[in-house]
Amino acid sequence: MSSVVNDTKIPNNVDLSSDKRLQRALEEWQPNFINWWMEMGPEGYQADDVYLRTATSVDHEGWAHFDYVKMPEYRWGIFLTEPVKDRTVGFGDEFGKPVWQQVPGEHRNTLRRLIVTQGDTEPASVEQQRLLGQTTPSLYDLRNLFQVNVEEGRHLWAMVYLLHSYFGRDGREEAEGLLERRSGNPDKPRILTTFNEPCEDWLSFFMFTYFTDRDGKYQLLALAESAFDPLARTTRFMLTEEAHHMFVGETGVLRVVQRACELTKLDPNGDARAQGGIDLGTLQKYMNFWFSSSLGLFGGEVSSNAASFFASGLKGRAKEDQYEDHLALTGTMNIPHFKDGRIIDESVPLRMAMNEVLRDDYVIDCQRGVDKWNRAIKEAGVDVELTLPNRRFNRGVGLYAGQHFDPQGNPITAAEWSARQGDWLPTEADRAYVKSLMTRPVYEPGKMAHWIAPPKQGIKGRPVDFEYVRHTV
Amino acid sequence: MEHSAPESPVRFETSPAQYRHWRLEFPTVAGLAPGSVARIVMDVVEDGGMRPGYVLKLNSYDLGVDIELADAIQRVRFEHPAVRAVVVTSGKDRIFCSGANIYMLGSSTHPFKVNFCKFTNETRLYLEELSAGSGIPVLAALNGTASGGGYELALACDDILLQDDGNSAVSLPEVPLLAVLPGTGGLTRVVDKRKVRRDLADVFSTLAEGVRGKRSIEWRLVDEIASRSRFDAAVAARLAKLSARATRTATGEGMALTPLTAQRTEQGTAYSYVTVAVDTSRRLAEITMKAPAGPTPETPEALRAAGCAQWHVAAWRELDDALLDLRFNHLEVGLIVLRTAGDAEAVRSADRSLLRMADAGDWLAREVVLLRKRVLKRLDLSAKSLFALIEPGSAFAGSLFELALAADRIFMLDDGESKTTLALSPMNFGPFPMSNGLTRLATRFLYDPTVVDKLRAVSDPLDAADAMKKGLVTFAPDPIDWGDEVRVAVEERTSMSPDAMTGMEANLRFAGPETLETKIYGRLSAWQNWIFQRPNAVGPRGALTMYGKPERAVFDVRRT
Incomplete structure (x- = not known):
């Protein structure tokens, strides 16, 4: 087992001090990262002590350390899960051969693009969320936001580590590029559209961490199968941290749901808005928006890129072990196509459908949280059921882009779409309303904003009213 | 029936004593100095x-x-300084040469055919260079029919003399008989060199x-016709005219080209x-x-004395x-990864003295320069990707x-201490033009x-x-990046389609003006291939397949 080094500025288990190339590259990159963090990281809290977890090892037990830290001093480390002895390629044309410890020249450009695309999402989300702290519903939530932010920062480090270690000068240039692009900036936007959408309110933040970070989870699961072993090991460890981000999303939405139910019942007309809360109808619209937008991140339903990634061993299916056929040369998948006004299943060679295979797993996973939310609604005695829209609804990428479908997936006309869009997706008025609830931060330990219920418990055994962020004004 | 490759490796070294199909003769021609005419006689053993x-x-x-043939041309250049004209003719009656053997082509793999055509094209151009570069004009004495590659061989000579016997003809029958093109520059030379009107x-x-x-x-297809009885006299007269134009006016001993020292393994x-390491x-x-190991000749006498084992020739x-x-x-x-080793200054110094001798008119020095020019062209024209690695101890100079x-x-290593260098010499500015x-x-x-x-x-x-700033190298990784950059570039290159690489490189290597050579290697060869x-x-009913069989070829009539 490679030993963990924590006494250097960059905690790592990659024997950084003996790798001249990496050390030099990271030393040059680090100040630029800090500059980026100061410019684009959480605004207004860089001097605060925040109760954060820091990854310090790759042990299942006790991999992280919790303590107060000022975010710019956070110890962004580099951790890969321990190598699996004699690991072989788990899928595709190279199935059964030894995994690669170096980038094969043949796949250099493709792998670099995959890693850059993944890496670009990490700083993008920090940028999207940089003003959120100023409207935090509680110190608990503020801390969670920062936890997510610093870990997205660490995930950026993880990708930069790969770029620096294995992709030479091109890799270093790409690593610089990751700090140069800016979410939402029309001149130098982030690579994926969803990561240029503003995340201006906390409901969006919870939706983002639930739906969009979950796409990240599935992309990481697919990359964790990669024949390029350093990528597989890096992404496996990232998944450990990613779980918390989805926890933040799932419990965040749950608490909004709980509060919405309370306020619904409190109001004589059953109107949570009248009680100054977020109503379940609005919440459903936000779900519709973020779910459909995140679905696009999986790419086209029928994709030769996906087939080629699979064939060459670059990107597998989530938990490839669960499948029996790792070549996927003979199977097919039925994918509904929309033709001449009708939806017709068409059989697609399985390798061409790999994006859809991953999307299937994602949709099932998304539904689990929705079920929990619905149970809470039921327990509260409110007669509403939240649903995920059909995956054809509101798609900007893939087979269904440019067509109109209702949330049940039925084709509708453009006129119907524009007439009913506001019933299904947040309107300007909805967004303005949600924002109007979040104009002031709540800094008093244990106190919650009016529109959200408190969490069931605090962090790492600390009480809910623990001072998770020592904010200095 | 396709042979994947000749069973044993093809070797390119030979010598007049070993020739089976040619004779290199130095006949006495009336009115010309003894030894001033070389006769290269084709007499192929069936x-x-x-x-x-x-x-x-x-x-x-x-x-x-x-x-x-290629060897004979090289021998004339180096071993026979007195030669002032060459005549290429046939040792058989009423047939000069009927070109590349069709059954050989029909039973060859595509890569072999392409490599074969390229080699024959290079040899034809060497004939032309014998005249243009060495100043030794060449006569094609067609004492019989020259068809296909036979006429193309004649086209590579300065003058063509055809026997007028009511039967001997020049022809390019590839298109009508075989549905392929004349593969050794015939079409190009007919219109570009002999300037035959395009409709004719x-x-x-x-x-x-x-x-x-x-x-x-x-039709300008030949320069002269002569009856059977007058043919020898006409050859002699033409040779006299041609040798009067010769700019090679050397005397003395030539340089014997002895066999190469080569230890060949798998x-x-x-x-x-030179060392070649093949990693299949x-x-x-x-x-x-390698660069020259010690001092190189400074005078024509020393150049001769050093013989063909010296760096200038052997390398x-x-x-x-x-x-x-x-x-x-x-x-x-x-x-192919290209490396050099040794003393870069020795290369530059060798370049300078050789060029000085060549410029002063020494025929041997000129031949040495021309040899280098041809080899470098061979490199340009090889259908292999080429990466040069400039590393410490390399001798990429001149x-x-x-x-x-x-x-x-x-790829040039940026070692941070300016220890890895490259250098230019006058040899980079003229003596080695490309195609x-x-x-x-x-x-x-x-x-x-x-x-x-x-x-x-x-x-x-x-x-x-x-070097990077001046645009002389592509990449200059530092020592930390070097290994990986080179490894990855090599792996990436060899992972790409070999056909696409051949085509891409042939397109990128030869920017600038079109010449007869670029047309032959580009347009003609590409269409031919x-x-x-x-x-x-080559389909089951294709013309090449059906050649010599009772049935006729059947074409897919759609024009592409």
């Missing part, structure tokens, strides 16, 4: 093919025949029986100045060429042999830097000719940073 399965009837040729050329190229007698003169070849699993060959003959070996015997090698300039990419007629530097900096002028003034060795793959030629 059952002397390189491999079984075909009979070399009617002075048809295969690669083995052409290897001897069109008729000629579709007329299987060809053209003879007076019409062959009217893993490559060790010559005296990585589809890679690494060629390392480049070895590289030539290595390239041919890789082309024919290592098809799976997709990439002539050896041309290897790098011929490469598709140049396009430009130097490699001029081709490289086609966007701004003044760059080359400025480089001419650079005398000091350049380190990686400087396409036609060679098409069903109309």
Whole structure:
């Protein structure tokens, strides 16, 4: 087992001090990262002590350390899960051969693009969320936001580590590029559209961490199968941290749901808005928006890129072990196509459908949280059921882009779409309303904003009213 | 029936004593000094093919025949300084040469056909260079019919004399008989060199029986016709005229070209100045060429005394042999990594003294320069990717830097201490034009000719940073990146489609003007290689397949 080094500025288990190339590259990159963090990281809290977890090892037990830290001093480390002895390629044309410890020249450009695309999402989300702290519903939530932010920062480090270690000068240039692009900036936007959408309110933040970070989870699961072993090991460890981000999303939405139910019942007309809360109808619209937008991140339903990634061993299916056929040369998948006004299943060679295979797993996973939310609604005695829209609804990428479908997936006309869009997706008025609830931060330990219920418990055994962020004004 | 490759590796070394198909003679010609005419006589042994399965009837040729011709031309250059004119003729009655053997082509793999055609094209151009570069004009004395490759061989000579016997003709029957193109520059030379009117050329190229007698003169296909009885006299008269034009006016001893020192194994070849390491699993060959080890000749006398084992000659003959070996015997090698080793200043000093002797008119020095020019062209024209690696201890200077300039990419180590350098010499600015007629530097900096002028003034060795700034290298990784950058680039290159690489490189290497050579290697060869793959030629009912069979070819009539 490679030993963990924590006494250097960059905690790592990659024997950084003996790798001249990496050390030099990271030393040059680090100040630029800090500059980026100061410019684009959480605004207004860089001097605060925040109760954060820091990854310090790759042990299942006790991999992280919790303590107060000022975010710019956070110890962004580099951790890969321990190598699996004699690991072989788990899928595709190279199935059964030894995994690669170096980038094969043949796949250099493709792998670099995959890693850059993944890496670009990490700083993008920090940028999207940089003003959120100023409207935090509680110190608990503020801390969670920062936890997510610093870990997205660490995930950026993880990708930069790969770029620096294995992709030479091109890799270093790409690593610089990751700090140069800016979410939402029309001149130098982030690579994926969803990561240029503003995340201006906390409901969006919870939706983002639930739906969009979950796409990240599935992309990481697919990359964790990669024949390029350093990528597989890096992404496996990232998944450990990613779980918390989805926890933040799932419990965040749950608490909004709980509060919405309370306020619904409190109001004589059953109107949570009248009680100054977020109503379940609005919440459903936000779900519709973020779910459909995140679905696009999986790419086209029928994709030769996906087939080629699979064939060459670059990107597998989530938990490839669960499948029996790792070549996927003979199977097919039925994918509904929309033709001449009708939806017709068409059989697609399985390798061409790999994006859809991953999307299937994602949709099932998304539904689990929705079920929990619905149970809470039921327990509260409110007669509403939240649903995920059909995956054809509101798609900007893939087979269904440019067509109109209702949330049940039925084709509708453009006129119907524009007439009913506001019933299904947040309107300007909805967004303005949600924002109007979040104009002031709540800094008093244990106190919650009016529109959200408190969490069931605090962090790492600390009480809910623990001072998770020592904010200095 | 397709042979994957000749069973045993093709070897390119031979000598007049070993020729089976040619004779190199020095006849006495009336009115000319003894030894001033070399006669290269084609007399192909029918059952002397390189491999079984075909009979070399009617002075048809295969690669083995052409290897001897190439050797004969080289011998005339180096070993026979008194020669002032060459005549190429046939040792058979009423047939000059009927071109490449059809059954040989029909039973060859596509890669072999392409390599064969390229080699024969190079040899034809060497004949032309014998006249243009060495000042030794060449006469084709067609004492019988010259068809297909036979007429193309004649086209590569300065003058063509055709026997007028009511039967001997010149022809390019490839299109009408075989549905392929004349593969050794015939179409190009007919219109570009002999300037035959295009409509007449069109008729000629579709007329299987060809053209003879007076019409062959009217159509500019030959320069002279002579009856059987007058033929020898006409040859002598033409040779007298040609030798009067010769600019080679040398006397004395030539330089004997003795066999190369080469230790050949499965893993490559060790010559005296060149080593080739073949890594089949990585589809890679690494060629390392050494700089001269000690002082090189400063005077014509010393140049002669040092013989063909000296660096000036041996290193480049070895590289030539290595390239041919890789082309024919290592098809799976997709990439050649070019390295040099030794004292870069020794290369520059050798360059300077050689050029000084050549400029002063020494014929041997000139031949040495021309040899190098041909070998470098062979490198340009090899269908392998070329990467040059400039590392500590390398000798990429002057002539050896041309290897790098011929490469598709140049990697130079930026060691941070300016220990790794490259250097230019006058050899980079003229003596080694490419097929396009430009130097490699001029081709490289086609966007701004003044760059080359400025480089001419650079005398000091350049380190990686400087070389990068001046556009002389592609990448300059530092020691930490070097290993990986090179490894990944190599792996990436060999993972790409070999066909796409061949086509891409041929397109990118020869920017600038079109010449007869670029047309032959580009337009003609590319079309030929396409036609060679098409069903109309090689399909089950294609013309090449049906040749010599009772049934006729059937064409897919759609024009592409």
